[in-house]
Amino acid sequence: MSNSDIILSLRGVERHYTQPVDLIGRVGRMLKGSDKPKSVQAVAGVDLDVVAGEVIGIVGESGCGKSTLGRMLTGILPPTAGDILYKGKAVDTLTGQARRDYELAVQMIFQDPFSSLNPRMRVIDIIGEAPVVHGMVRRGDRESFVVGLMRKVGLDPAYRFRYPHQFSGGQRQRIGVARALALNPSVIVCDEAVAALDVSIQAQVLNLFIALRREFGLTYFFISHNLGVVSHISDRVAIMYLGRIVELADTDSIFAAARHPYTQALIKELPALRIGQRQFDPIKGELPSPIDPPSGCPFHPRCPYAMDRCRVERPLLKPVDPARPMHLSACHLDDMETPMPEGAAHTDRAQAGHP
């Protein structure tokens, strides 16, 4: 991987949300002295390189910051701290045409195909508006351009004058895909793009994603809570927990040799077709509040292997296996001579199973 292949990089990116102080808060502050407003650390420091042409999967529970990360990548949200680099240049320093190029090159597909399409626009306008506005397609060519795109994503072009409510969920998601493709992007951020679809429709849309990637050489930033979907489509997987990446590796390594206890638990929880009753052995507890994250390792209150060190010191993301330099994990267990959960981890791995 040379540096020129890296299309997007995140360097220590953080995003905090702070509630605006209301009147009562201000009065309270005057009386009590300064009381710092509480902020939610949705993304608490992420470093990641996205290589051109790869599919990177981001997995995590609701509230782990994966959608916020996706929005920052597309430029919808500015990061509170840290830098996003597009082809090596910091995005917030880009101006004029360079900024426009970045914005057009990174497109997004949203989770809900019902609320992400304007109900008062016809399909031809939804798909054709942006490329005309940006001068990529002449107004006179708009119709033929939209027809071509609709064919590409598997929609009948005869429906181009219909409104979104006349389509089913799967078809709407295809409209969303066509809208993103219309700007000839190089990166598409898919935020839970198949979560709202039925299994059979989900399979159709996933196949479409893979076919389009092959045809246009797209890079996908694929955000999902479903490790099954991510494992099908991704080349690399990043597991997020409470605003940080806790494990990052290529898909095969994650499934064959997950290092972080959270990843191991997620793989074990993955619903899979199986014969015979399953013994459920869930992770205890819920995702802690990002307003008041636990000290040390954010996963320690739920971790079966938590040690004293985990309560005070946050583990850093680092290479854990000399044989696999690209496999990063953030866990103190990796520093120990004989990792404690080895036995347990092995059974997990056997369950996650390879064909």
Place this chain on the structure above:
Amino acid sequence: MNANAPVLEDAPRLNGDAAARRADAGGTPERHADSGELLLDVQGLRTWFHTRDGVVKAVDGVSLQLRHGEILGLVGESGSGKSVTGFSLMKLVDPPGRMQADRLVFNGRDLQALDDEQYRQLRGRDMAMIFQDPMMTLNPVLRVDTQMIEAVQAHGRVSRKAARARSLEVLRMVGIPSPEDRLMVYPHHLSGGMRQRIAIAIALLNGPKMIIADEPTTALDVTIQGQILYEVQKLCREMGTALIWITHDLAVVSGLADRLAVMYAGRIVETGPTPVIVGAAQHPYTHGLIASIPSIHTRGRELFQIPGSTPSLLALPEGCPFRNRCYRATEQCRHDPVLEEIVPGHAASCWHKGLQS
């Protein structure tokens, strides 16, 4: 399963007169003869909605049998009629929907013969339902304790104190930490997983014989879904409660259910024991559902996809409703297939049934 019967008897231990009251109301023996006895027997259930555009046959001739303590997974895509089947069993179908059945017997009683008041007494006591979105089922302006005590008192003369103690007991059963505190809060204070646990606890309050769960984990994270599945499986085993688990995700239910029924366009197209359906499905639609689940094993390959989408129930093709999307369809499929037993307990409704090649 029969070993669970005493526990079941024990379940409404608070209201000592509950068993007697129940025996009065139903006139059914409280001891179950054996586990083979059917708790629920539905034959030819039809729920049709008479709309301005035509008759929507949301459920069109569904037959289901459920034994005491059995877990049945009802699987299908959106619009297949699986939820309406659940609502029909609870008699929660409003006009323009109308419901009919050739046979609808629950716990030895003919449900079609019950009047509204008798059905009200049955609901929440002998059969309970858990819905997909717990924010919609819990009343946002009432505290959890108010809602739970109300559910207990609706079915028996129980003191507030006893009802409260019972509420605490079931909250503990569904694995809620510090249940005393949870009783005193409003639903919006709780996370999605916690709310769904409360909904399950309310369903369990009166020790029902059957619970219908309509996609209860769809809105939840994988880890929380795992916790709920674990609690539900444990509770059903301990209390001998029968469960109908309605879902679109075959993978979720395959680890939980004893038997599966696959629905398509208002009909059951295949039913059988879970291992048989997962390992040796005979209906092309079931093949499609199984093959379209993405996983690490399918990486780099194209996923099997069922072409097209679920047909509108107003314009179903004549004959087999699946034939426009089916890879085995022939001229013969223009005629209605019948649900035929392949081996005892495993039936499929297809002219070209057979293992996936």
